[in-house]
Amino acid sequence: MARLAAQTAEELKSENEALETARDSGRPPLLEDPLVTRVSVTMAILAVAGVILGSIESMQSAAAANAASQALIYQNRATDAWSALDARMVRQALDRGRDAQARFNDKDDAALAAHARAQENLSLASLREAERRGARHEILTWAVMLVQIAIAVATISIIARPRRWPWRAAIVLGGAGALLGLGGWLA
Numbered sequence: 001m002a003r004l005a006a007q008t009a010e011e012l013k014s015e016n017e018a019l020e021t022a023r024d025s026g027r028p029p030l031l032e033d034p035l036v037t038r039v040s041v042t043m044a045i046l047a048v049a050g051v052i053l054g055s056i057e058s059m060q061s062a063a064a065a066n067a068a069s070q071a072l073i074y075q076n077r078a079t080d081a082w083s084a085l086d087a088r089m090v091r092q093a094l095d096r097g098r099d100a101q102a103r104f105n106d107k108d109d110a111a112l113a114a115h116a117r118a119q120e121n122l123s124l125a126s127l128r129e130a131e132r133r134g135a136r137h138e139i140l141t142w143a144v145m146l147v148q149i150a151i152a153v154a155t156i157s158i159i160a161r162p163r164r165w166p167w168r169a170a171i172v173l174g175g176a177g178a179l180l181g182l183g184g185w186l187a
Contacts, residue, residue: 036158039167043154046174050147053181057140060184064133071126074119081116085109132187139184146177 088109150173157166 033161035161035164035167039154039157039170042167042170042174043151046147046151046154046170049174049178049181050144050151053140053144053147053177056181056185057137057144060133060137060140064130064137067126067130067133071123071130074123074126078116078119078123081112081119085112085116088112136184136187139187140181143177143181143184146173146180150174150177 150170153166153173154170157163157170160166
């Protein structure tokens, strides 16, 4: 018990010495330093921007996956329609061979072919949408990365006080990430 008390007293003494040394260094205490306040506000803004960009990025990724899945569904429907048309034509050819007077409905065949073409067009449109969303996702990934790097660089400016260049670099990186994210969202 006495050993724990001595260790605690020693830790408090070293902390008090560190505070006195900081006061004597001529630098303002951490919480009173206006640079630290500015950097902290910048980091908070960058963190919110990163969360927003990350959410948009996730939504674009999910939308790209959904569009690709929808394209597969449409393509399967088109394949089914073409298969049905092929089966009908084979059946008609066999029926013609058995019954020379069998009547065939070309109108139904045309409707089935039109349905198959429409499903193929929907599939292609969904694939284009998936590609567009995938490209957005990639741009937004880079934007989120820039904002995260900006937060890390802003942290360096607190450690490297009174140098301001890391804070300014963080603002530039964060702004570039925000602009890239805006461009990716609008693309």
